[in-house]
Amino acid sequence: MGTAVIEGTTPRLSTHRRPWHVLAALGGNYVFRRIGKAIFTIFFVSTLTFFLVRLLPGNPVEVFIQQQVGQYGFSYEDAANQARSLYAIDTTKPLPLQYVDYLSHVARGDLGQSVLSPGVPVTRIIRAYLPWTIFSVGTGLLLAFTFGIGFGMLMAYRRGSVLDNALSAVGSILHSIPNYLFAIMLVVFLGVRLKWLPVTKMRGALSSGQHVDWSLAFFRDAFFHASLPIATYMLTGIGAWMLLMKSSTLAALDEDYVTVARARGLSNRRIAVAYVGRTAILPLFAQLTIAVGFVVGGSFLVEPIFVYQGIGYILYRSIQQRDYPLMQGIFLMITISVVVANLLADLLYSRLDPRIRSAG
């Protein structure tokens, strides 16, 4: 526990200490170690992504050239010249040079321009699509978490009952259905077959002609269109939270301090909220933080089904069309969000449970 005194705080360094002493001190610091690891992970994954993306068979320039040659009868040279100018990308440039270009641009916060939409920066596309995904997946996640821990505690308190068995079965089933399959079922059965849902009107992120503003109409419309994605994320995510919370609560119920609290004559409600719930929810915090990191990636297969205007939808299109800069930009963003979420989980958990921090 001795080292714990300086961990988590900015070390006070005397001015006469040499740089390597400073680095050594920082290296021994829990926070800086985690941040350094996160930065390295982002760098490593983005490098890997750069090369993996280029290993994908087919590239947009070749496809475009083939189209020009095939449909319009261009010579290969003419089509290639046109493609190079149109797409602002030169795939004939040596890969290491492309990589250096990529890194230098990323370092300046420039993710490049979409290959298939010349003149449109990748950051602008991400800005246009990302908020909708954060809204829909984030809301679905929080609803799943909130209801999941509620049902989980209920199941633990009613363990062995019909309710517990029923909820456990429901939770297991929901947990086992992939979200994209659930989304398809919503559209096909509730939308097309039974016609309970106006799936045509619910497509997209907003109704045609509805502007983004601070009106009630806008919020109603946004929730109307996001309701199916939110329901999908919530229902396919809630099962895991229910089962986790149930097992965590069951463990907490067996603790001595709960027995003591009962012996002290505290009300069941107070024991549930202040003793059992608080302890049981602790491991779920870290998982929730990590799940937040997967918000962006989790929408990849769901958004195209609802034609929802999120980052998963545009990622799907960019992969189909081999839009390298856009793919790289989105993958980089997903990487950063996951790594930062993990970092936050580490840091947060170290504060919620100091034993983690002490163990390093």
Place this chain on the structure above:
Amino acid sequence: MFNDETKRIGAVTRRRFLAVMAGAAAGAALAACGGGNATDTPKAAANPTTAGGAPTTAAGQPTKAPATTSKAGNKEFHSAWPYEVPPTGNLNMIQSIAHTIMQPPNIYADLIIEPFAMYYWKENKWLPLMATDWKFVNGDTFTVNLRKGAKWSDGKDFTSKDVLSTFWCMRILSQSVWKYVDKIDAPDAYTVNFHMKQPSTVVQRYVLRTNTASDVTYGPWAKRAQDLFNGGKTISDPEGKQLLQEFTNFKPDSIIASGPFNIDVKSITNAQFTMPKNPTAWNADQVQFDKIVNFNGETPDITPVVLSKDVDYATHGFPPTTDQAMQQAGIRVIRPPVYSGGSLFINFDKLGNILGDKRVRQAMAMAIDRDQNAKVTYANSGKGVKYMTGMSDILVPKWISDADVKTLNPYPYDPTKAASILTDLGWKKGGDGVWATKDGQRAEFELLTPAEFVDQSTSAQNSAEQLTKFGFKTVVRAVTYTQHPVDIDKGNFQLAQAGWGASTNPHPFFSYDTALFLHNTRAVNNGGKGQAFPLKQKTDVAGDVDLEKLTLDSADGLDEGAQKANVTKIARVFNELLPIIPIYERYGNNAVLEGVRVQPWPPDDDPILQNAPYADGIVTMLMLTGRLKPV
């Protein structure tokens, strides 16, 4: 110790954590509300002179979620066509700009900026639109007379100035028409002359199917192009590349329309947009609908919308199961010919020692039941190829006389005869049922197919099974569709499932271009040999032939009679040599919803339903002529 420590580091409690998470959720919601207007259109002004709003956009008041049924005074037509929303999508309406929403010459873009004319494929006649008449003059000039009195949605007259601007912009993009044309001039406001350096009848279609855009938007670009090219520069020079890059980055914020509809920019979402009526169009009164609501999405996205009866017409390639479901739901399916289909391409560089002899290819053609293959692939929307000429069976009677048609070998399904051909050549069947040449080369092939295209993969699988059953052991290898043409061109294949024919141009030249040049002579420029099929051949029907010259001659000059003679010759040569083996001809399975918003369409035997649905849109021409009516 625990409590002290916790307090010292800022007392992050579970309660505080939950509060932070709640805040984060609220922030996320606010972020979604505040920054997600993906319908923001790039702020590249179409033209400063139209600032303040052209009537086009002024007329297109934002509308809330559209009704799914028409009401009095609100006669809607619901279309389905995929598009990209801004900022990736744009409104630059010159052909071949990437990601234009409703890019000309798509069937709905023809309703926004009309072409000079559209073509009735069955009847071989034109429907005049922005041009009233046209003719070839002096053997080297194509003259077009423009419609007088036609107006743009900004109130300006449609004149030859608009045409010149459009064609100069098309030259920036190296459009094919400029391969034939070297000079365009306008002697007056309603006449345009296209001087041809290489006279050809195909120029007529290239010109007439061009969608003219407004000089107000494109005039400045045309001026720059004119200065560049008249100054002796080309698009490959640095100045040319700069102009090309700037032009492809040009994203006008609205469209100035000449047709009866225009895009209401404010209505664009990634699910749908509205095209309200443009009252200034010369034929606005003839069109019976007040607006079009277009739904976005490729086949999987649009299928539920179609089955929900929210789409009046969809041209997507639906799989047979969806086709059946549509019919069960009471949705009519029309099957216009696409004038193209699937075929087997052969790599003669790798298989020349086995399939180099035309008689083996002829046996191969007879070893595949093409009707079965078509049925498996497209159900009622596929037909086995009948004439085996390299062009659509529908076009054959138009270009080849009955007497010559009778000389064509239809290669009926006859595995016995196919086997006897091979036996006559000294081939033997091994104990495992696989044929081998008299040199002992086993007939074992790999068939390359694009993985994502279900129709082509299905056809390839069926062909492979039939060939294997016959004794040509064939396995299918699927690659992603973007890699498929590259692999063919580079010669990384033995057999390949690929398209034949031409869906956008009725002249047979384009079909032979696909069969003989696309993955053959042009593949050399792509770093490979492609099919590696030699174009100089000895034939029984025409002696020594140069297929390259024959193909080029088929479209050369303005004498269609002479062209027919060349087309007949090349068709017979193709039929004998089978450089590719056509398998099926595709017909559409377009969803037509009748009685909800739209009155019944013409019957199946109406000539308009023989139009190529992606080239001269059936719905477009029905709408423009007033034949399509709301309920």
